[in-house]
Amino acid sequence: MVEYEKVKQIPFGGDYNPEQWPEETWEDDFHLLKKAHINIMTLNVFNWALLQPDETTYCFDKLDKVMELTKKYGVNVCMATSTGAHPAWMARKYPDILRVTADGKRRKYGRRHNACQNSPTYRKYAKALTEQLAARYADCGNIVAWHISNEYGGVCYCENCEKKFRIWLQKKYKTTEELNRVWNLNFWSHTMYDWEDVVVPNLLSEEFEDDGIRTMFQGISLDYARFNSDGMLECFNMEKEIVKKYMPDVPVTTNFMGAYKPIDYQKWGESLDFVSWDNYPNYDDGPAEIAMRHDLMRGLKNGKPFALMEQTPGVSNWQEVCKLKRPGVLRLWSYQAVAHGSDTVMFFQMKQNIGACEKFHTAFINHVGTGETRVFREASELGAELEKKIKGLTLGARTDAKIAIIFDWDNWWAAENSAGPSRRIRYVEEAIQYYKALYEMNYPVDIISVETELSGYQFVIAPLLYMCKTGFDEKVRNFVREGGTFLTTYFSGYVEEHDLVVCGGYPGKLKDILGIWVEESDALPKEEENCFSYGGNKVLARILCDLLHLQGAEALGVYEKDFYAGMPAVTKNKFGQGNAYYVGTRADESFYRGFLKEICDELRIKPAACTNPGIEAAVRKNANGTFLFLLNHNSYETSYTVERPGLELLGGKNYSVGEELKLGAYDVRILLEAE
């Protein structure tokens, strides 16, 4: 639906699972949901067993009827292929479809996302089902997107995967000599002479559990993570191709999960017509964490708008503690998604189920069965507002960011696989330090991959760039040489793409750009900290303290304690027309704000707006103009002093410069700025 000509207004709705209810109740549901102003339903997500009761029989009666109702009630359809969970009979007859766990156990039938992506059975029947669906509904007219499978994820370690892993490796490395080199297999006498020597890296071979899964051979585990992600991507592409055969114009997606470690979403990006994702923050995530995930998703297709495919209208069920969304937050977080690039506002789910693990996941129609709930009221008011005030105005709008943060799944995997210097090193946690500081000051930020073109940015931040893949240093070198500003951190530049250390001193190929040499790094236990001076303040230093030497750079702050007192903690290097910064430790939250602001000021990068604390400002632009989203994450009223005149879309009032725009608790305003 994202960028599909038939979608003229912002899609509002979400997952509906009528197969769990008697047919006679369906029309009542449509009736009620239309009152909530929904215009789209995601259908058929977990329907395989009903659609296909055995190898050769297909049964579309119920789905046909639901499709009739969607047409009757004027509801568009995001059509899923149901291959996210296979039927029980399939597992009973073809056990190869069942995954094998990290400790080598063949699973029995159960849960969901339960199929081995490399199972011939799975691929055969998934393909067949998709073909049936695509052929049958090719001409139905109201399918505005296809939703392949559901939340791809997990890892399988079965013998089919093992065999396919060997083929994948052979294709990549050609010879066992090269395999021995890239995995450094002469270490611990692992030298392999035959592709059959390769076994899956799991808890029975190279891996072990110790505050998460760790590995003895980082290179093997890294390649297995890539292979595992690739196998699911093959499944996605297999289904997508079939759909495209029948409905070449309807865009195809699958729903992602934000910063989800097992799947390299950046590698998947080009295969999707548009990115969609499910936003389920933990109860203690702040708005910055959510915003970062939106921006990560937006970055997967170079800034193209994405779809918010799922969010809960109230609570999700699986958290340890299911805290209610406060009144207004359903609306606030919906607009936050739009502010960061979503062209939809969609939910899981339309009607709450009555049995099994998601029965306490909130829906538009909850167990009470009526519209007389806070959740229904908030949802339907939002539906009405979107229908009347937003319409299709924001569709296709883009975010114009001068700052980019690099995020890379290989780096995530590799940095956290590392044995030494510290298990306290966390990839996403480090990235969020930088993101959050910029977010709180309302700087638009793109989250990009190492493949993304850098030239459009003024300032590129690469937190924990542990792995500097071949060629990336040259890309950075050119970027800085031509005037760009680059920043990276401790535990960067160590290895190339196979997790082999680049000798010659850390941070490897980034040394000349940064003008430093990191000789050693001191890992700090949780209970210890160092500190460094910066801008007259004393800043705490935690997790890792690099002991570095200036080789052209200047020190912006030096450690104040221990035997490396006086050594630089933060540096700046003039390189060509640009500058390269290095932050050799984990600092206080407050440091990042001041430090990054100084750099932005120097670069004359402007924030979206200057706001009171807790008000997020974000900008999107399209042919309709520039939209300034103002999101009050505070539980109290506050206000914004208008900087550029415009029409506030939700209230329908024009504001001029300097005017106070009041925002209630969790309130949202959108200024369509006068050009």
Add this chain to the structure above:
Amino acid sequence: MVEYEKVKQIPFGGDYNPEQWPEETWEDDFHLLKKAHINIMTLNVFNWALLQPDETTYCFDKLDKVMELTKKYGVNVCMATSTGAHPAWMARKYPDILRVTADGKRRKYGRRHNACQNSPTYRKYAKALTEQLAARYADCGNIVAWHISNEYGGVCYCENCEKKFRIWLQKKYKTTEELNRVWNLNFWSHTMYDWEDVVVPNLLSEEFEDDGIRTMFQGISLDYARFNSDGMLECFNMEKEIVKKYMPDVPVTTNFMGAYKPIDYQKWGESLDFVSWDNYPNYDDGPAEIAMRHDLMRGLKNGKPFALMEQTPGVSNWQEVCKLKRPGVLRLWSYQAVAHGSDTVMFFQMKQNIGACEKFHTAFINHVGTGETRVFREASELGAELEKKIKGLTLGARTDAKIAIIFDWDNWWAAENSAGPSRRIRYVEEAIQYYKALYEMNYPVDIISVETELSGYQFVIAPLLYMCKTGFDEKVRNFVREGGTFLTTYFSGYVEEHDLVVCGGYPGKLKDILGIWVEESDALPKEEENCFSYGGNKVLARILCDLLHLQGAEALGVYEKDFYAGMPAVTKNKFGQGNAYYVGTRADESFYRGFLKEICDELRIKPAACTNPGIEAAVRKNANGTFLFLLNHNSYETSYTVERPGLELLGGKNYSVGEELKLGAYDVRILLEAE
């Protein structure tokens, strides 16, 4: 022995395992144990391998000799069947007897309670052994009870269990259509077309570990818990029938373990001639916790006295920290059992073993081998006191409670299986809030099942009645309508017996009785709390806060914080002649005392006695009169002001009203009240 005509005085003694010792030492043991005034021994609990060295050979020589000694020394026998642990040869030859773990691993021989309850091998040989035993000792004259197996427990997931589970389901649900309905299998495409599609719910299928075992399909896991408990009950009944064939008059039991989650003791109750149980509190359990378990056991057969089958005279061995029972506590806790309905005072064990895991579990005869120990002295003094002062006086006495707390294994299983709203919800922990408050004020309480007739009670409390089984609401409705007072809490009334939500608003079918509608519930993390006003005090609210609407009820307290400030936290509804209370959150300990006292006062329910803090008062009655037990759980002396005149049995002194009765540290007094 409980209600067996041959038992005229309170049984005192316990487990004796002579098979671990040379025969020539046995008579010395009897000699010493008689000095401790024991009159009963539990024999033959773990003797299978010695009784049956192979498939066809039985060998009773040793047991015969021990039985001779019991007669010679005038000791009654509680005869166990030895089927609690099978021999090693059986496991070697018939591996089907070995259980399969939750993650699908066939166990090897080892530990105890090691047999799959559904193993044909186990049933065949258990039956044969019981037949041999019952036939051989049918006429021995001093067996006063049979003790089937030992502490039934655990769960098996083997293929025999899987097959039998399918049969169990087929019998219960008849068709796969009904199975699909009750388990809501259309969810996540689990629809089953064949009984063979069913697999055991374990860590390889629907379950997973996350702070305990959790499940994706609550209905499946719930039925498996029932099936697992039922399978062991079948084993019990199989053995019981054989025993009854030979000794129809001797009562049959098996030893329970208090609030033990895997076995639905309430369902077992009617199969036992009397309930017996093993009281092994954790070192940090208070007297209320122990008392509650006694009352739970008493409730299994509608208030019929039970047997305290085991307790340690000193320390048990398996706790993380084996804290000594303080001087006097052996006696105090023995009388506490009697006060709550026990007709025995029995121990594990008579003689301490020298090898394997229980070697540091205290016995009457400890490793030192003499009677010159504190434990032996305390035990023998108690034995003498029971023999001389209590005799058979208290046998058969009943507790007359006007207050009942409902406890239900299905609710326990289902409430803690739930995904959402909070993993902090704990069934027993919630029940104990109410029990403890009543206990500390000395109100007699019955712990009853949902099957128990309510009409005899004035006040029925159903904490966390998450599952309201079909018909139970009507039972409550009638009870309240006719003048009863009912109280339930947050997370009640959600589902029916298959864990399917009852639509129409929470608390489901209890809505009209309580006069409320719970629209939402806010789960609170450990570090957060709300509060509500009650009786002029501010009470903390934790774990879950219901957001409820009055539909006839009145609010007794309202939340003071957050967006639901002002909404009712505690309500009271007049319904028919009675009242229905609702406590929509977890409150402070102090709240429960005040709140429940107010209700009791209104209902004119009287406590057993008014005592100083730390003195427990409990009442039992039989034809010999009314016994008021006064138990000083304090480590210091205190006193009780006599309320009703009577003879203090242990001191042999008469007390009149208003007289001070002194109780030393951990002391016990029993007033036989003048009629």
Add this chain to the structure above:
Amino acid sequence: MVEYEKVKQIPFGGDYNPEQWPEETWEDDFHLLKKAHINIMTLNVFNWALLQPDETTYCFDKLDKVMELTKKYGVNVCMATSTGAHPAWMARKYPDILRVTADGKRRKYGRRHNACQNSPTYRKYAKALTEQLAARYADCGNIVAWHISNEYGGVCYCENCEKKFRIWLQKKYKTTEELNRVWNLNFWSHTMYDWEDVVVPNLLSEEFEDDGIRTMFQGISLDYARFNSDGMLECFNMEKEIVKKYMPDVPVTTNFMGAYKPIDYQKWGESLDFVSWDNYPNYDDGPAEIAMRHDLMRGLKNGKPFALMEQTPGVSNWQEVCKLKRPGVLRLWSYQAVAHGSDTVMFFQMKQNIGACEKFHTAFINHVGTGETRVFREASELGAELEKKIKGLTLGARTDAKIAIIFDWDNWWAAENSAGPSRRIRYVEEAIQYYKALYEMNYPVDIISVETELSGYQFVIAPLLYMCKTGFDEKVRNFVREGGTFLTTYFSGYVEEHDLVVCGGYPGKLKDILGIWVEESDALPKEEENCFSYGGNKVLARILCDLLHLQGAEALGVYEKDFYAGMPAVTKNKFGQGNAYYVGTRADESFYRGFLKEICDELRIKPAACTNPGIEAAVRKNANGTFLFLLNHNSYETSYTVERPGLELLGGKNYSVGEELKLGAYDVRILLEAE
């Protein structure tokens, strides 16, 4: 190399793994390493796969070349046999070589130390490889030691182990009757009639996880620990025999790991020509912990010097937090090893690898590839100092200790296997209380086994002597009777060598020597403590409080709280010419210093020196004189007042009595005392 006539100066160097690097880089490495003054390399530790690409092919080309270089550069070789990690092809073709885990899973190829010690495949090929190596390099001239396999460790539970365990048992116990007796198998009906009834004790049989692995049958698990350790010892001896056939004069070792629980190093001691070990303290270990491990290793061969085979020059890689060794600590800890009996200063490793899990383990040549690092500088300065100042002076020197602490693997295993009285009982932790107090006062201490002759000592401490093996009590009795001072603690004397309790009162056969009877023991939770009086001070009592009766002994301190207030906590018994002390609880750290000093003073035992806090003093003697090592573990400068005149070897200055000897932060001085 330890006591090999060709070794005339202290070996300095360590592990070098050229097989991980291109041949053309090797000579550069030698060049640089010679600058660091290394004189020895450990080679061929993990080289099996390269040496033997298949069953019948051996390939020594590379190793030959490396050996040529060692000769060219005058470097001695510690030659490893490479059997610490088998090749991948071997696992693929002969799966019996793969271990089975505690929960019964056959491992796949991976990690290291990956071979089942009882695998016929492993033994066959390990033997063949060793023969090839020994034959080939017998005449090379510069091999000064053989290093069999590497860090033997772990446990296997495969069917080969199970079968061999039965044979091991049959040899030890002859009949199943005796097996039933020693394992007390009549308990829980475990009686075995056939050796085939025995299964390995693991998580599928007798063991379970609960804050570590625990067991239901201590006797079985204890024998399995012995069997497991013995199996690896067989492997060691198998290889050693072959080496000796070719090079009878070159000493043979394998590298131990300090206080490593799975291997009974004391049983291995006599099989090694010299002991060597790898010193990898945790980041929070203090110098006393390290010193104790050195002394434990020295004790394995009755005080014979050992080799420090490995230590990291900077950080090891596997710790949660890899804290840098502070400047000077590399030197300090190297000398600490020498002070405690090491005749080498060796490191892992010479050159840092670039891939897999040890890539962040520091080396002499780090990733930067130059000698311009702090680590290289510190290492080479130390190399120079050893070469010029120490030479071979300290080789063969002995420690003369009057105090011995008994350490016994059987006791470690058995005491921590125990179910009751407290899981807080920790064997090594208890020993360190006594060691540390003595260490801080600079008393030389031997750590000895229960087999060691006691007559040379004045004071023998046996912490937690839970298991008093047959005959050991008589040894202690004679020792004390003839004037020795003996001390033991709570949880001592309970069982004999099969973990069967010795009846008649605790501490069993030690009762008469100690003059006490321990009737009961009160286990204290973490949050509780008692206290006792000692020397006018109040001392906290934790973990376990024995309730003991004096039977000849006198009380040195009595409990002050709880019902056992007034009972003795610490006792002294005159027995024959000597004294026997008993400490019935875990006391404060400060107690041990005062208490032990009093005993030492009474026995006129002198410390190595009286030093300021944080300065460790240790003495070794050989024909060259008496060496007093002074080690400043403080991060600041301090000084030592010379007690005996001598030449300070490192500074080359003579000191007379009373003179102040300054020690900088982490500094070391060695006084060669004038005779």
